[in-house]
Amino acid sequence: MKKVSKVLVGILLFGSLFFGISQIEANAAVETNMTPTQFTKKTYEYQTITIGTNVGGRAEFRFNKGDGSATKTKLGSYSVSFREYWTKSDIYNYWGRVISENYGPGPTRYGKATIRIQ
Amino acid sequence: MKKLRLYNKKTVFTVITVLILTISTVSYTLSLLTEANQQVSQSITNFSRGTYDILIRPPQAHTELEKQLNIVENNYLGIGDGGMTMEDWEKVKKHPQVEIAAPVASIGLFTARERTFMLEKDPLDAKYYEVEYATSDGVNTYLNNDSSFVYDFGVSLAPFNVYPSSLEVDESYVGDYVASFTFPVSYHQVVAVDPREEGKLTGYDLTPLLEENLLDTYEYEDGKYSIPIMSLADVSVPVSIKLTIDDLAEPTEEELDTWMDAFIEGNPMLTLIEHRDVYHQVVEKHISGKRLQREKVVELTPDMNHSPFKQALLFLDENDQLKLEDRENDEIALGGAFQMNSQRIGYRLSPVVYQIDDEQKLSVNQIGVDEVYNAPIYRKIEEVEFYQIDDSGRPLNNEDYVGFIENGTFSIKENTETLASTPLGIYGSEQPYMASDSKALLHPSAVPGSFITTPAHGLVSIEHAERIKGEAPIDAIRVKVAGITVYNDEAESLIKQLAEEWRDEGFTVDIVAGASLQELPVEVEGLGKVMQSFTTLGAADTVVSSWNAMQLALTILYVLVVLTFVIYTFFNLLSDRLKDEQLLERLGWSKKTIDRLRYREWSLILGLPIFIVLMGFILFGRWSNEWLPFFISIVISVVYLLLFFLIDRMDKKVLHVVTKQRNSITLQNIRFYRNNILASVVQLFLTTFLTCFLPFFLLQNVSQATKTRLGSFIHGEIEGLFVVIIILLYVLSLVTVYQTLSRVWTLRIPEIKLFSILGWEKKTIRAYFLKEVFVWAGLAILTGWIVSVVVMSLVIEITVLSFAVGILGALLILFITWLGSIYTLKRVQSKGGDKLANRAS
DSSP: OHHHHHHHHHHHHHHHHHHHHHHHHHHHOOOEEEEOSEEEEETTOOEEEEEEESSOSOEEEEEEOSSSOOEEEEEESSEEEEEEOOSSOEEEEEEEEEEETTTEEOOOEEEEEEEEOO | OOOOOSSOHHHHHHHHHHHHHHHHHHHHHHHHHHHHHHHHHHHIIIIISOSOSEEEEOTTOOOHHHHHHSEEETTGGGOOOOOBOHHHHHHHHHOTTEEEEEEEEEEEEEOOOOBEEEEEOOTTOOEEEEEEEEEEOSSOEEEOSOOEEEEEOOSSSSTTOEEESSHHHHHHOOBTTEEEEEOOOOOEEEEEEOHHHHHHHHOOOOGGGGOOOOOOTTSGGGGTTOEEEEEETTOOOOEEEEEEEEEBOOOOHHHHHHHHHHSGGGOHHHHHHHOHHHHHHHIIIIIGGGBOSOOEEEEEOOOTTOOTTOOOOEEEOTTSOEEEOBGGGTBOOOEEEEOTTTTSEEEEEOOOOEEEOTTOOEEEOOOEEOTTTOOEEOSOEEEEEOSOBOTTSOBSSGGGOOOEEEEEEEOSGGGTTSTTOGGGSSOOOOOOEETTEEEEEOOOOSSSOOSOOOOOSEEEEGGGHHHHHOSSOBOEEEEEETTOOSOSHHHHHHHHHHHHHHHHTTOEEEEOTTOEEEEEEEEETTTEEEEEEEEESOHHHHHHHHHHHHHHHHHHHHHHHHHHHHHHHHHHHHHHHHHHHHHHHHTTOOHHHHHHHHHHHHHHHHHHHHHHHHHHHHHHHHHHOOOHHHHHHHHHHHHHHHHHHHHHHHHTTOOOOOOOOOSOHHHHHHHHTHHHHHHHHHHHHHHHHHHHHHHHHHHHHHHHHHTBHHHHHHHHHHHHHHHHHHHHHHHHHHHHHHHHHHHHHHHTHHHHHHHHHTTOOHHHHHHHHHHHHHHHHHHHHHHHHHHHHHHHHHHSOOOHHHHHHHHHHHHHHHHHHHHHHHHHHHHHIIIIIHHHHHHHO
């Protein structure tokens, strides 16, 4: 009897812990994917960068060229593309991010753009 | 047996009526004066203290306007270079006699987050968009020089077939299903306050400024280094947008090739940035023709909820209305662009330089023109970079970052009922307006450099002031002195003592208790005459002194007129019975019996009115719980009784002495009847003085006091009382003159009879007597006028108008006296003279 109780308590504890952690992970599990994370282009040459996420529902996808210009946003689901060019030859740390409407913000992903003179 | 009476019933009834009237009106008027005085004191206590007592500013903080005119412009604390440290403030706050010490630190002019407004677009559609920006100061509209356009041919032919008018337009344009354009920036005054002290001073809940860890993913590092700001809810952003949308014909592949060939290296963006003219030529020559001229124009203005530091993205709803994104209410922008460093650059304004001419008229000169909107600039502005960034747009030092997260709004409209709320210096809601049209309200345009100092459009906590503004960021500390419940002499003395204490420490210290608004015309270059609000210092003093002076002047005149009237009436009544009493004495009546008879009659004449008035005021007191008129009527009754006894004793000694005839008959007659006409002479003198002096004295005092809103309020409350008192003054004076004339002519019936018997015509008899009236009344009126001119020259400024109106007033009184003389003389003639003359003939 005592053994059964211990097992039951163990199962309950494990279950509650498991589901609790799952819940936490669900909130914190917004991932930001960005492709490519590295490329080389000439100035004024367009590059498409796609930002995606693992969570469904409506999300805001943000992209910044890393050159001090404004951050662009688009509302979408799972992934959104931005088509950009750079005007000066340099190495830029561009970044992308997802803010899910249901699950909150995801991490910022950085990429490296090497821009050469045309 | 009937009791003997020396006064007939009619006389007794008339005198009793007149005495009831005078005792009651004098008592009630005096109580009203006292009451009005209390009302004014109450008003001053309630409204003049304002919300704080002392303004402490850095040394040499007085502007020219303050030095010369003792006024400051509305919202004058919104501008400043600082000068006091946080330690200075802490020291003032810890003073045992300080209840509130609320600091103000002007931070500068900032724009809200630079971001876009968007409209949804089918990615396959080819559309032309043109955006024109404008800003307004309420009267003039200024158009932005740059008109922005985008030719977006959609993605059907090429993945990104977009031709913007500039790099800036391109950086804001998201494309695909989002057509986005920059929402124009506008600059707004941000002021740092201490949320706790400011909350105590204003009653606003400013605790949202103290909130920490506010999350805003549009801010750098999600708002970790950002500052909470509360936005003024009562103002909107002064910009408008004209959006033109047109359909485009889809180009063929050949056309597209031709365009690419025309661009440098086949690259539109390269051509736009490095060969702008070529780009625009290509657009004009090849692309603009694709417009189908089916344009739709939409005028966009921010809605009423769009307060200055609302920072959400904007979008056009299905009704083409510009909306702020509000995801909680499912109002969503599908995309856009925003800048995280929007508050990196701000502006510091210098105070407006007011030109003050010899007549103390104000004007403001334009000092420049804004390059973008061609809007006038009226004051020096300094561009300030609050922190530095690297090439990628990240702050070099996170701790220096300045960015605002709007965390609530505050409203100043709800506090406009407090008359002295404006001197707080940053919440003045009075908008200047064109002098020619009071409905043409003015406000600053989107361009920094307006001559209007606005209320704070954004409030931040003082704890950020040092970081943004430097070591001595505080421009002013507004102090409310502890333990003051009533604004009286004691309170004033305590306030003065504290002010002196801080003045000794080197600060600029002003006592602002009693400050109130006044409007002044300001000639603004390029705009015209503008009515602008200024704050006067010490308005309560002005109101008190004006009211005291008026009260004193009226009380003295009123008491003199009433006393003259009463003395005159008593004197006449007692003189009238003197002959009868002498006759009774000759008939063997004892002096004691005669006196008893007199006192019995007077106990009725004087006692009945006193009794009626006292009973009346007791009833009034029970009904209204207002006992002051009752107490004053007791005093007045005692005064009347004393006057009676005094005149009774005097009257017996008065003898008409006939002197040698050295002067003309007219002067001899005047001299003979001097006791009878004395009261009229006094009343005419007082009435003339009242007519010539008091209106101008009142006008000057009232206009001086009503320049301020507080003064207007108080004078508006007590003007009715003045009218009542002045009417009573005139009535009593004119009744005295009328009575005098009637009595004198009655006394002179034998003379009139004699002249009639001698065959004088009515006209001649009238002219004979009127000549006398002209002499004594004229002299009294002339003296009254001269005295009024002398007093006026000493007390107030004499103008040609006051001089001329004074003469007219004096002539009018003389004319009324002349009319009264003719009327009374005719009555007497018709009573006695005519009958006798007829009988004689």
